[in-house]
Amino acid sequence: MQIRHKPLREQVIVITGASSGIGLATARAAARRGARVILAARNGAALDDIAHDIQERGGEARAVVTDVSRRADVEALAAEAVRAYGGFDTWVNNAGLSIFGRLEEVSDEDHRRLFDVNFWGIVYGSTVALPQLKKRGGALINLGSIASDLAFPIQGMYCASKHAIKGFTDALRMELQEEGAPVSVTLIKPASIDTPFPEHARNYMARAPKLPPPVYDPADVAEAILYAAEHGPRDLYVGGGGKVMSSLRKRVPSVTDWMGATAMSRTQKAAGPAKPDRDGALYAAGRDGTVRGASPHHVMRSTYTQASINPVLTGILLAGATAAAAALLRRSGRA
Template identity: 50%
Template sequence: MGFRTQKPIEEQVVVITGASSGIGLSTARLAASRGARVVMAARSPEIEQLAEQLRGEGGRAEAVVADVSSEHDVRHVADVAEARFGRIDTWINNAGTSVYGRALEVPVDDMRELFDTDFWGTVYGSRVAVERMRDLGGTLINVGGVVSDHAMPLQGANSAAKHAVKGFTDALRVELEHDGVPVQITLLKPASIDTPFFAHARNRLDDGVPAAPPPVYAPEIVARALLDCAVRPKREVAVGTSGRAQLLLARWMPALSDKIVERRMFEPQMRREPHEPRVLGPGSERGDHRGMVRRRSADVTARRAPAMGAVVAGVGAVLVAIGLMRVASRVAESRAV
């Protein structure tokens, strides 16, 4: 079947889960500003107020209070979308959570709860979305992450869930292609994004609180990539140049990648602070990252301007190659000491 261009975003009905904050809220606001009819789903009752804000700004938005870990709730989201706007063109499975801690120390109940949202919520959303878009066609976008391919320490459960999301998404894509179902599937893999994700994550660290490891990107970058995929679907899209570099490193030199992660990715994932509540409620697109937040990403710019794609890809490959050589040299020197 291959990937085909879909209708313009201003003609689409877009369903977004996890739409009360972070990437989901940023995407809902951008989609509404571009003329799409947006259905915003989230567990928080405040999702109603956020949809009202969009309507007050001239957008067309509907809110649904729903927990994606409940298949009944997910079906209710689809029912509301069809009742209000008549159909669904793009469904974005964005809802997700995390738990930080060492893999052998995080309680299994925490892991199960995470899988209920991150994995089963994606499964329910995917099944319902395909069911509702099977005849007219559409786009399903599952939000994974760099950890869909490249596991991170202190995020074992999240890495496992996002690996599972990738496996399910890839299998579903092939099955729909085989059956000729006109639903196109994209797996979106953001890098480190400044959202409330880290403040909302369950913290099982002994000596700090979860933090976004740099370089950190703004959620608007992911929102633009999501809406681009709603119109021009692709198989997989990594958002954030650093994320693409991590994936290339893990693919080309996995043992070296593990060694770098072992030495470089523990401290940047936490802040040495007391375990105190960090309140970033519904309506917050940004998190509490204290360093620089990048508002642009060269890889996203290249996708939006195809003529630049080859140039950016070539430059990126050279930079990654240089980085690999430098890191390899450092690791070799450390072993020789």
């Protein structure tokens, strides 16, 4: 069955983890482009403020307090979307968090909680959303990571959860294709993104956590997600640095093992000491309401991602550059 995606201005979009970071950036960008957005997260006060701000700017948004690790909460989120709008066209499974610490030091309880949020949150979101998406057609978008393709120390169980998300997402896509369901399934793979991700992580280290460079703007991830909502690609990387590392992992895995062992532990530790409260948002909602984090590194926009989601523009630019180069060579020849 052919999959047809509506323009964003005609869509209802459900976004989990919408109270900060990538989810918040995506919700605001979607609302600016005319989509009706349903915001889900644990922090009800932050969600209400965000929904009010979107409405003040002429958009339409609803807030639904949701803990994605509970299937009943996710079912209630879908039911509210059906009650308010008759359904939804895109479902974005974005909620997730991390733990900074060596695998042997992290408690089993914390490891299980991380999987409850990161992996089971996406399983619940996907399986709850699919009955509606199959009826209407649309897009299911899961947030993986470059950690879906490669692993690194200090965030070992986070990497494991993102590997699991990739396996689940790929298998689900195949089953839907075999069934002929009118639903696209996209896995988004961001590199390091400047969000409150380190602040929301549970920290076992003596120093504050940080993300390794290069670090990219959350707007790049939001644009990739909204592109997927309209076009339904299979995978999208956000950040050329992440794409390079993923490709390197496939071709020379021993090199990325060496890089992880020699550099990644160091680059995930900030200069300052850890804060007294090290629990982050693992068990309770954190301080939400902001898109950007406090990365000490230069934050850049991803030319690679822009090229991936704007192939026509990229073709025009390449054609123009080729023509300019040819003209320059001709002039040089005449000279």
